[in-house]
Amino acid sequence: MLAAILVPALVLTIVGLVALWPRGADVPDQIPVTAQGAFVVFGEVTGEAEVETGLVPVRLDDGTEVEVVAPPEYVHHGFEVGDRLRLLHIEQAAGDGGTPYVFLDFERGIPIALLAIAYAVLVLAVARLRGLAALAGLAVALVVIGQFTLPALLSGQSSLYVALVTSSAVMFVVLYVAHGFTARTSTAMVGTLVGLALTAVLAAWGARTSHITGLTSEEALWLPSYAPAIDLQGIAICGIVLAGMGVLNDVTITQASTVWELRALAPGASRRELFSRAMRIGRDHIASTVYTIAFAYVGAALPLLMAVWLSDQALGVSLTSGEIAEEVVRTLVGSIGLVLAIPLTTAIAAVTVPTGVLGTVDAADTVVRAGAAGGTVDPDRDDDLARSTPFT
DSSP: OHHHHHHHHHHHHHHHHHHHOOOTTTSOOOOOSSOTTOEEEEEEEOSOOOTTTOEEEEEETTSOEEEEEOOHHHHHHOOOTTOEEEEEEOGGGGGGGOOSEEEEEEOOHHHHHHHHHHHHHHHHHHHHHHHHHHHHHHHHHHHHIIIIIHHHHHTTOOHHHHHHHHHHHHHHHHHHHHHOSSHHHHHHHHHHHHHHHHHHHHHHHHHHHTTOOSOOSHHHHHHHHHOTTOOHHHHHHHHHHHHHHHHHHHHHHHHHHHHHHHHHHOTTOOHHHHHHHHHHHHHHHHHHHHHHHHHHHHHHTHHHHHHHHHSSSOHHHHHTSHHHHHHHHHHHHHHHHHHHHHHHHHHHHHHHSOSSOOOEEOTTOOEEEEOTTSOEEOTTOOSHHHHHSOOO
16 A cells, blocks of 8 residues: 555655756756855954954955955944954955955854764764664755755756655655655655645645745845746745644654554554544643744744834734735745644554554563564664564
């Protein structure tokens, strides 16, 4: 039953990738980050910035001592000795005795790299091989988005189809690489695909009826100048679907695993009882994940929310205008898809989980599994082979 659903879905995903893959001539050229004759250099702050002139003393990597022009807001923010900066050298700016070096940005490569390494090490230490597989799946997902999703959107392909194909392709890779080729993973995959389809339909309806234009950011205003074929409202819809993808993956694999573990501990339970007990966990998951979605937006848009609070207008007007409305729709659509996916995945898992699985729990609360031939399975093994082996 699972194969009858997933095999056609995989075929459609592959067909969609081929049909929507952006052709080189359709993808707009990349925008140069520097003007002709300008180039980027790196340096280190050696002293305090001058508030009146906005000049910051910097030592370039080649040892040259220079002064750099910084915007007033960054001077107010402050530069500390030792800060690494990315600078733009503009020879034309050196007229009338001025400096040719302009502040471009802070250099953040080293601290971000350290955080990424710490994250990877912790994932590997705690989740072991499962964590390594999850990191590999994440890398593949980023490649799909960079090589397919972004160029396809810029070339004017249907944003809704691009979102569905991207989500399906990423989920096929991430779920099976991280959790193995098992019926349990396939159950979560079916629930995820249905949840994504529902989210896409709701996103398209919500964006159009709520007049989500996609014109609420500075980047959206200049994108059409360089990529005339893009559909900004479609990009907003695509963003809603992709934002819900990760949360759906979380809840569907959790619910499928819950049903499988309940079957191992209560092999005599009926499928209706499995569904009922798993949904008790699912309701808690719904509550906590809804909070997660809402507060993730609050944290990301805190300056915008502060500006709304300062504005003298009704709360209802603020929540239904501009950038706020787009994020409200994104949060509501993602939450609806999440709430619908949990009972659906739980029901599929309750129907597909194998029967005739018995287990006993010893004093150390470890499940001892015995094969049909009388052999035993190591209770400390945390792989899907051990979990799916029949035992009596």
